[in-house]
Each structure stands twice: as structure tokens, then as C-alpha cells.
Amino acid sequence: MKGVLLVNLGSPESPEPKDVKPYLDEFLMDKYVIDVPYLLRAFLVRGIILRKRPENSSNAYKRIWTDEGSPLIVISKKMHEKVKGRVDLPVALAMRYGKPSMMSGLQELADKGVTEVMLFPLYPQHAMASTTTILVLAEELRKKHFPQMTFTIVPAFYNKKDYIQNLADSIKKHLEGFEYDQLLFSYHGIPERHIRKTDVTKSHCKIDGSCCNTPSPAHEFCYRHQCYETTRQVVEILGLPKEKYSQTFQSRLAGDKWLEPYTDVEINKMPEKGIKNLAVVTPAFVADCLETLEEIAMEANHQFKEHGGENFKFIPCLNDDEDWMDTIAKWINDWAKN
Template sequence: MLNNKGILLVNLGSPKSTAVNDVREYLDEFLMDEKVIDYRWIFRALLVRGIILNTRPAKSAAAYKTVWTDQGSPLIVITEKIQKKLQERYDIPVEIGMRYAQPSIEAGIRKLVEQGVSEIVLFPLYPQYAMSTTETVIEKAEEVRKKNFPTVKISYIQPFYNRDIYISCLAESIREKLPEHFDALQFSYHGVPERHIYKTDPTKTCNLNDCCSRDSNPSHQFCYRHQCYKTTNDVIEKLGLPKEKTIVSFQSRLGKDKWIEPYTDETLETIPKKGVKTLAVVCPAFVSDCLETLEEISVEGKEQFLHAGGEHFHYIPCLNDEDRWIDVIQTLCDEKLNEFYLV
């Protein structure tokens, strides 16, 4: 029987409005997460509350205004569309929660519990594993569960960066949106500090040099950088593209610490000089379009590329609520739902 089962889709989150105070509140929760800025609390507070929150909210609020829709935040709106489509395929409840701001993970779990759910499949909507994404979602969900819902069982869907159903879905989505002629396809992933790669590697076998390209290495299941390159290589193979026509880069770095390279902004400024005049960009670390894709890449990134001598810039949207992506979500959820019967 499935009457005590439920599904919780978890995404990053968004400010509740474009007002500076709302953006400040959101950034405070987000950046004060020790999985995002992994300094000791006092140093994190000095950086975030002493510096960043005094300068960044107004700029971020202005950026959010350029992507905000009549329905609200693009990320929230798209996640709600995914929820609605997935709910149409299930007789069990499907809810959403955000790691930061509202609706919270706690609110999502509570909604499920109020509908009689005691076993939850929680789906972090991140293809690749990272300390600042999958890990912090699971940690927060477990904190909420132990404190408020100790009898509830949660099963977590693992990163799916290399699952063929996902790779095929992403490749087909890209294929349909690629311009007929292009010089390069750039895969821009959200960046993380280099130290995060080492911190999330319990095997201590990662060196951020040649191990990412090995067929197997104990650190691969925890290494965000490897998983990004694996996703890229598998998609390239599905598309039948030569590697020399593709680029991998990492965006959205914060502060002066060393982040994984190459950086997207620097790449956009240099590739026109290497003959790339028509560029297509996709952002496979995100499954839903958001500020980082709609503003940072398709607006700021486009300006950087064209200013550096590029001629044509084509942003390829995320999977969003495409039916083929809903198929993938359903398949992965079904696998976890079936596991409940094997325990």
C-alpha cells in the first residue's frame, strides 16, 4: 500500500520578493549556512553580516527584478509546475520544500505528515553532489525530522549526474535548442571553493588534478568537479559532438578564495579571441532556471561574450518542467518508493 508514502521535492530557494529587506533575509540564511561558507561561525558572521549584507542585497535585489515573473520567483514557479505535473502521475501526495526561505523543508514535511505520510522520498533537485547542495539539504532534513517528526522515515534520492535516463533527457533537451550553426557549446556549472572538494572526500584520494578523468577513483561519488565533467562527457557522447567543440567552466564564485577552474566569466572573455564567435551555453548544475542562469549567464554572460568580440550568444534553458524531465523524476522516485518494501 502507498497510502503512507509521500514525495518531497527540494530546491535551493529564493527571496519572497525583490524588496531589499527580503533579499537580505534570504542571503543571511543562505550565506550563514556553514555548508556554503565553511568558516568558523564568528568569521562567517563577520564576513556575511559585517560586509556582504551591507553591500550585496541592493545589487542582488536589482538583479532579481530583471528575472522576476508575475507569479513570483522563477525557481519557485518552475518547482511548483514540476510538483503539479508529478502529482498528476501519483495517488500519493507530492510537496515541495526549499533549503532556504519559504516554503521550507519543515513546511513541506509537515504538509505530508498532515496527509498521513510516514515514509517520505526526498528528492534534492541537484544532479551533482556538493557540500553546498545535496549535503546541506540532507543535513537540514534530518535535523528537522529528528526534532519535529521522529517517527517519519526519509529516503533520499542520490545524485543522478551519470544516470542514463538523465543524460538522455538532458542531451535531447539540448539537441532541440541548439542553434543550427555554432562554434562551441559551453557547459557552465555553479562553482564551489576548491577546499569543498577536499572536505567532502572521506577517501582522501582526490587531488583536483588527473583523478577527475580516471574511469574510477574512490572519491568520484563525492567529487563535484568529477561529476560535472562526467555529465558533460556523457552528454557530448549522446550528442555526437567532438570534445574540441565543447567547453567546461564554473560560475558564481564569491570572495577571493580559490574556486574550481576554469571560471565562466574569464572564459567568456577569452574564447572570442580563439575564434569562437557563435556560442551556445547550457547550465547543467541547475534543473530549474533561476537568477544564476537567467541573469548571470543569459544577460551578464552574454554581455561579456559580445563585448569581448563574440557575435552570437545562445542560452539554452534548463530542463524546467519539460515532460521528459518529469519522466526522469518519476522513475527515480519510483525506485525509492519500491525500496520501502525491501526494508
């Protein structure tokens, strides 16, 4: 029997420091997120980062928390319900960190007699710190608890026609009536070393401005290439000239070099370049979360206007958009027929 496990990032159970701290510990201690030896990772995370970060993150979460709970969890549950209503096989929801756990999601499917699982990471682009860690944990759980199961992995869908059309349509809809000078595609950042680590050729990724445009097997797992390709295809559908859009990377941490250009730095420069009306979309996410709602819709908005910007338009993620839900259901139904 076939079934589906939708997997998103996760969220603390509440915005209070007591719940934010264990969530951050689970997240940051993941060797695919902070990819250094365990003892060094433990020193950095538990000896340094978790001393102040939970309080700061708690304040950020409190700014976006709703009466229903964490926006990421609330939206993911809405997506889950809508997808379930569109397909004829069991669909479970899980988070890589926090609850509902991947263990509980797989158990839910197993209890319904599912032996063939479509493992569906809800990330358009492939990255170590998102997709890889989901796949690794899923396989560990399968071997230990569900040896009768087999997995079919949904690959990064950054360039799938249906997804690109959904994204372009959503952008167009939210830009209606907004006279913008620039549309910014802001993707979640990752350390440059992650790009090199996921290079299956071990030689292609130079991050030099040309490698992402040069065909290579490395592109199957190259987050940077996939981000630029998503932008390229959406821009093509929207018919935007080069001067009307740009691309950046957000959410960097101090330390090693992360993918550039940086969202906050570029946004702060825009008003002096004559960009007074800015629209921002965040295509690395399919559900709005801390990084989109607090970092972009609130903080980037504030900084843009502090530096002389006039109008800021935040374009929501696809979330539980009906056309997007139809697309996910179509992918599932196509797989179910095989």
C-alpha cells in the same frame, strides 16, 4: 505510507532589498555554504557582505523577476504539479532557504499520514553547499518534529541514464537551427576546499587534472568529478568532437580559490580565438534561476558580444520539460513499488 519531498534552493519573497537581505543571511550563514567558524562567518556575512550585497542582488533579481514571482519558485511549482499528476503518492515541495520551508513540506506529508519519505534534492551533482545542507537540515527536523519518519535519500543523479538522455535531448532541441562554434557547459562553482572536504578517502582529490578520471570511492561525493562526468556522457550522446565543446565553472566569490576555469574569464577570451557563435548550457541546475537567467542569459551574453562575439544561445534548464517530468515520476514510482 510513502511520500516524496522535492527540495530546491529557494528564493527571496520579492526582489526588494528588504526581502533579499534575510534570504541572503539565511543562505550565507549556512555553515555548509561559507564553511568557516561561526564568529568569522557572522563577521564576513553580517559585517561585510550584507552591507552591499542585498542592493546588488536586488537589482539582479529585478531583472529576472516575473509577474508570477521568482522564476525558480514558479518553475519548481510547475514541476511539483506535473510530478504529482504522474504518481499515486503524496508529493510536497520545499526550499532549503525561504518559503515553502522544509519544515512546512515535511509537515504537509506528515498530515497526510506519510512515514516513509523519499527526500529528493533537485541537484544533479552532489555538493556540500547544496545536497549536504539539505540532508543535514532534514535529519535535524526529523529528529525534533517527525521521529516517526524515515528517509530514503535520492543520490546525485549526474550519471543516471534517463537524466543524461533528457539533458542531451533538450540541448539538441534548443540547438536546432543554431550554427555554433562552441557548446559551453557552465557549472556552478564551489571553493576547491569543498572538494577536499567531501573526499571520503581523504587523499584522492588533488584537483590536478587526473584525479577525476581515476576511479575512486571519492567520486560518490565529488562535485568536480560529477560535473565532468555529466559533460562526458552528454557529449557522447550528442557525438561532439573535442573542439566543439568546453566546460567551466561560474558564480565564484572573492577570496579562496574556486574551481577553474572560470566561466566569465573563458567566455571573454572566446571571440579572439575565433569562437563567434556560442551556446551555453548550465547542467548544475534543473530549474532556471538567478545564476542562469541573469548571470548567463543576460550578463555572459552581453560580455561575449562586448568582446567581439556575434551570436549567443542560452539553453534553458530542463525545468518542467515533459520528458524530464516523466523521468522524475518513474524514479518515484520505482521506489514506491519497493
